[in-house]
Amino acid sequence: MDTILEVPPDMELVYAYPESLTPKVTHYCPGCTHGVIHRLIAEVIDELGVRERTIGVAPVGCAVLAYEYFNMDFCEAAHGRAPAMATGIKRVSPDKVVFTYQGDGDLAAIGTSEIIHTANRGELITTIFVNNAIYGMTGGQMAPTTLPGQVTTSSPRGRDVETAGWPMKMAELIGMLPGAAYVTRQSVLDVPSIRRTRKAIKLAFQVQLAGLGFSMVEIISTCNTNWGLSPLDALEWAKQNMVPYYPLGDTKVADSVRALMER
Amino acid sequence: MAKELWEGNAAIAEAAVRAGVEAFFGYPITPQTEILEHLSHRLPELGRVFLQAESEVASINMVYGAACAGARVMTSSSSPGISLMQEGFSYIACSEVPAVIINVMRGGPGLGNVAPSQGDYFQAVKMAGHGDFHPIVLAPGNIQEAIDLTVLAFDLADKYRTIAMVLADGSLGQMMEPAEMPPMRPVRKPEERPAWALTGAKGRKPNIITSLYLVEEELEKVNLRLQAKLREIAANEVRWKEYSTEDAELLIVAFGTVGRVCQTVVREAREKGLKAGLLRPITVWPFPSARIAELARQVRGILVVEMNAGQMVEDVRLAVEGRCPVRFYGRMGGIIPLPDEILPKLEELHQETR
Numbered sequence: 001m002d003t004i005l006e007v008p009p010d011m012e013l014v015y016a017y018p019e020s021l022t023p024k025v026t027h028y029c030p031g032c033t034h035g036v037i038h039r040l041i042a043e044v045i046d047e048l049g050v051r052e053r054t055i056g057v058a059p060v061g062c063a064v065l066a067y068e069y070f071n072m073d074f075c076e077a078a079h080g081r082a083p084a085m086a087t088g089i090k091r092v093s094p095d096k097v098v099f100t101y102q103g104d105g106d107l108a109a110i111g112t113s114e115i116i117h118t119a120n121r122g123e124l125i126t127t128i129f130v131n132n133a134i135y136g137m138t139g140g141q142m143a144p145t146t147l148p149g150q151v152t153t154s155s156p157r158g159r160d161v162e163t164a165g166w167p168m169k170m171a172e173l174i175g176m177l178p179g180a181a182y183v184t185r186q187s188v189l190d191v192p193s194i195r196r197t198r199k200a201i202k203l204a205f206q207v208q209l210a211g212l213g214f215s216m217v218e219i220i221s222t223c224n225t226n227w228g229l230s231p232l233d234a235l236e237w238a239k240q241n242m243v244p245y246y247p248l249g250d251t252k253v254a255d256s257v258r259a260l261m262e263r
Numbered sequence: 264m265a266k267e268l269w270e271g272n273a274a275i276a277e278a279a280v281r282a283g284v285e286a287f288f289g290y291p292i293t294p295q296t297e298i299l300e301h302l303s304h305r306l307p308e309l310g311r312v313f314l315q316a317e318s319e320v321a322s323i324n325m326v327y328g329a330a331c332a333g334a335r336v337m338t339s340s341s342s343p344g345i346s347l348m349q350e351g352f353s354y355i356a357c358s359e360v361p362a363v364i365i366n367v368m369r370g371g372p373g374l375g376n377v378a379p380s381q382g383d384y385f386q387a388v389k390m391a392g393h394g395d396f397h398p399i400v401l402a403p404g405n406i407q408e409a410i411d412l413t414v415l416a417f418d419l420a421d422k423y424r425t426i427a428m429v430l431a432d433g434s435l436g437q438m439m440e441p442a443e444m445p446p447m448r449p450v451r452k453p454e455e456r457p458a459w460a461l462t463g464a465k466g467r468k469p470n471i472i473t474s475l476y477l478v479e480e481e482l483e484k485v486n487l488r489l490q491a492k493l494r495e496i497a498a499n500e501v502r503w504k505e506y507s508t509e510d511a512e513l514l515i516v517a518f519g520t521v522g523r524v525c526q527t528v529v530r531e532a533r534e535k536g537l538k539a540g541l542l543r544p545i546t547v548w549p550f551p552s553a554r555i556a557e558l559a560r561q562v563r564g565i566l567v568v569e570m571n572a573g574q575m576v577e578d579v580r581l582a583v584e585g586r587c588p589v590r591f592y593g594r595m596g597g598i599i600p601l602p603d604e605i606l607p608k609l610e611e612l613h614q615e616t617r
Contacts, residue, residue: 088328
């Protein structure tokens with residue numbers, strides 16, 4: 001992708017590879033939605049013109065190699081610690097745009113403390129939280145977001161809420177914290193939802209750029225491989241099962257963010 | 264600058280300020296909380312970063328992030344808190360970013376107590392986290408040294424892109440004595456941050472900081488580079504102090520607070536006609552093995568005194584390689600051994616080796 005083809009004078013450029021993505025082929029499974037989410041973030045960063053001052057923090061999980069795919073400064077956090085690492089970066093480099101990219105095991109289990117306190121401090125960072133209700137990288141174990149009754153390799157008879165507790169609704173939990181300025185739950189299960197997610201990611205970064213507080217976009221996503229479904233069936237399964245438990249929409253829009261949206 | 268009366272913890276904190284620390288992330292734990300308290304007012308008044316984190320786990324990962332961004336950064340803690348930070352130490356070591364850690368040891372294991380101890384020697388110098396690495400570990404024996412070694416820790420961390428740890432104990436943290444502060448250094452400007460740091464990929468390729476190398480040969484290459492760096496540190500940075508060793512026939516090896524106690528033991532032994540000397544390691548990693556091996560040829564025997572069950576004594580024995588008897592005396596539970604109990608042990612060694 002080093003060379004950009006010249007657009008003939010009688011044609012208009014309507015689609016291009018984002019500058020904020022590297023040309024590497026990802027390691028994600030066919031049908032995985034991480035690629036779509038990566039692209040949405042890259043498009044937003046291009047559109048805001050902040051690639052050269054953006055620093056990303058990758059998680060432990062399927063997106064552990066995210067830094068291979070984003071064309072910007074990046075670091076790799078320990079499992080769950082991305083928000084703490086992002087806090088350290090942002091506090092010493094307040095002019096930079098800092099974001100974490102985290103999955104549900106990373107953010108809602110081992111990193112619960114870090115995400116809650118980072119949000120509560122109103123750190124000027126943005127978190128992209130990919131919720132696919134399972135531990136993908138380790139091969140499909142029960143996640144904090146696994147639905148009641150959902151079969152995984154570590155809940156072979158289905159998640160029993162009596163012993164394993166209930167799936168964590170992180171957007172609601174984070175949304176109630178005063179430091180969080182903008183928190184929303186979106187999905188990438190069809191074209192309209194992908195477009196809405198893109199808008200939400202853009203707003204989340206704009207909230208950071210305007211210095212309004214912590215912003216997080218939770219994205220209902222799929223893991224067709226570990227769910228044992230075809231990519232299309234996985235999208236349908238998520239719509240039928242995840243969206244009812246994890247309702248889509250904003251869980252926090254601070255007044256300052258509302259004013260930003262109206263500008 | 265004239266001497267002033269400083270409490271150890273506050274002195275360490277102020278020394279870090281003078282050394283140009285840009286950010287501190289920490290969590291309260293006795294007996295080092297005064298470091299955090301001192302910096303909570305000093306750093307903001309100087310326009311620098313102070314943040315009290317939700318845990319030691321978060322603190323060290325904030326340090327990791329700030330270090331990746333190229334800032335001079337530190338944290339401080341005590342034994343149970345250091346245990347929680349070990350995950351971060353390992354990531355920082357593999358990522359080769361500089362960070363300064365102040366470790367004011369207390370009695371253990373477990374919650375232990377808040378009294379002075381050296382029970383975390385192994386943790387600091389042998390196994391500061393998973394994987395093959397050592398931090399540079401500096402062990403002050405008095406407050407002036409705590410100040411000077413804190414400043415040195417920043418310089419060594421920067422020079423070698425590694426963790427530099429100041430390994431003190433609760434009594435050094437809590438006691439007061441006259442000491443001189445170094446002059447205030449200018450803080451590094453954001454545009455002066457190192458070329459490897461995460462500063463935004465403007466007009467250059469992205470900088471990536473990671474500790475993940477999935478291909479075995481690549482990870483081995485990283486390890487070989489880390490080991491080469493450790494050998495360079497071991498060759499250049501060994502520091503120790505000697506007292507009355509020129510004609511010594513009996514040698515005490517002790518570090519930190521009890522190293523200072525042993526200066527009295529040497530004096531009292533000499534008054535009794537015993538030719539005693541003291542070697543006090545200043546760096547416990549790298550360890551002054553070569554000098555101890557040399558002295559092992561000169562003396563009849565070595566007594567190692569520690570505030571633990573016998574940890575550094577293993578490094579002394581490795582250095583001595585059987586050239587002379589090495590005996591050990593230690594107290595645990597947060598007790599500092601006193602001259603009255605150490606001197607008889609030295610006399611026993613004298614009887615044993617005469």
